[in-house]
Amino acid sequence: MRNSFQINGLERIAVVGVGLLGGSIGLALRAAGYTGRRVGIGRRLESLQKALNYDAVDEVTCDVPAGVADAQMVILGTPVGRFESLLSQMAPALRPGTLVTDVASTKVEVARLAARFLPQTVRFVGSHPMAGSEKAGVEYARADLFEDALCLITPSRSTPADTVEQVSGFWQALGGRTVKLSPARHDKLLARISHLPHAVAAALVQISLRNKAIELAGPGFGDATRIASGEPAMWTDIFRTNADNMVQAIDLLIAELRRFRERLAKDDARGIEKWLASSKLTRDQWVALRYEQGHKPKGTST
């Protein structure tokens, strides 16, 4: 579903927060043949210098209004807890017609903040590229991070269709596969497939500490808990801005675990195996569908 969007129609693209995702956007833009200016905006000169060294951006600044002033597109790549401050700083400086999006993992709160702080003249729609890893920092940025990655685009009812199309085209230009859904639906579903697994990974690590069980842990534990090595501050923002859905998702999981516990206590061999077989089938089908072209999942490492 490529559309008519041309990245080189944008002379300047500003990325606020040049970490793993922001840096990868910069690298992917260059790899996709983008010839315009990539502007990196951040708080710490040291990180910005690193982004320059990695050629993730062409110029950098700590001055948010100055950084976004001449950009045709602005992408927020910081944790969502910084959005209120950033949006209010950039709002007066944005040109009419500027395309604004973000890469945060919760979208209802982002839509609320954008509606509150951005002027009507600006074209905003939220994005959530399902890429990244538990690593943080531009040193882990990759030009191919969005290649074949799902990029969720979350228009509100009032978002103009051409804004959605432009932002979708942007991610497609970087190799992503775009899917549209409402911010509310996004947050509800992501609680189940992303935020809950993260909380569970953290909980499994806590339990592994008892009796120093973790000292015996092997590769399966490593996989199951990998996401628990993600950034605590960023994930605190995600959980807090999706708290209601998270509480529901935790309740679903507790109910599911209780049913399994029941089968164990009754030594219900058939019930246990059926449950495991159904989970295996579902996951194997998902892997086949998701990675059918032989692509490996991105961002997996120790």
Add this chain to the structure above:
Amino acid sequence: MRNSFQINGLERIAVVGVGLLGGSIGLALRAAGYTGRRVGIGRRLESLQKALNYDAVDEVTCDVPAGVADAQMVILGTPVGRFESLLSQMAPALRPGTLVTDVASTKVEVARLAARFLPQTVRFVGSHPMAGSEKAGVEYARADLFEDALCLITPSRSTPADTVEQVSGFWQALGGRTVKLSPARHDKLLARISHLPHAVAAALVQISLRNKAIELAGPGFGDATRIASGEPAMWTDIFRTNADNMVQAIDLLIAELRRFRERLAKDDARGIEKWLASSKLTRDQWVALRYEQGHKPKGTST
């Protein structure tokens, strides 16, 4: 901690069940310079033929007593649900002094079955190499599967020290790092770091089915649920033979999730971040310690 064990002191080593683990033992033996005969025992001629084709064994048979009769060492590599039948079949055929071990993931039940079915003249101690993957079959066997892997050796109080030393030496010859602990302690700790994560992965997949949320899942979900693609029959055996510890582990997890749910409901930002930071620190330290020599975890894949 290499000891005086010499694999070439054993003329014949029999592996019962030549799948991922059994096949890897065969390949690792050859890679370690083993010059004796590797005997593959199984139920299906087709699997045994495959094992021969992969050079995981030198000869094969479906006849358990005949296969173990002249072996100096026998390793059970099937799911634990098959052990009762296998041990009772092989018991009369085993030579006095034969070393017997296994690779099952639960050890109390295995120790009980060995004590019940094996003659006193045979030297038995359980093993649990922490290696493998969610894949099944000799086609996924690897000569380096045990390289740097933890191999848990689980003597009972009555196990002679030299039996423990011999079996430890066997795994060390294949590249493993051995740790001794009692079967009861093994099962209690493994419930927390291996069996619980497996059940949770299966539960997360079940939850991801609601509203087709799984269609939006990304690499984090893939990592967190990878082990749910494991063999249902094998895992049913593991859960059933470690049911009491599993019930306790599930209760620990539910309590941990409830505390997190509480923090979310109260919007306790500091509590959430502290909890996440503690899990991240623990896991990062584990990764550093476990893979400090730059080794990647084994067996991770799509």
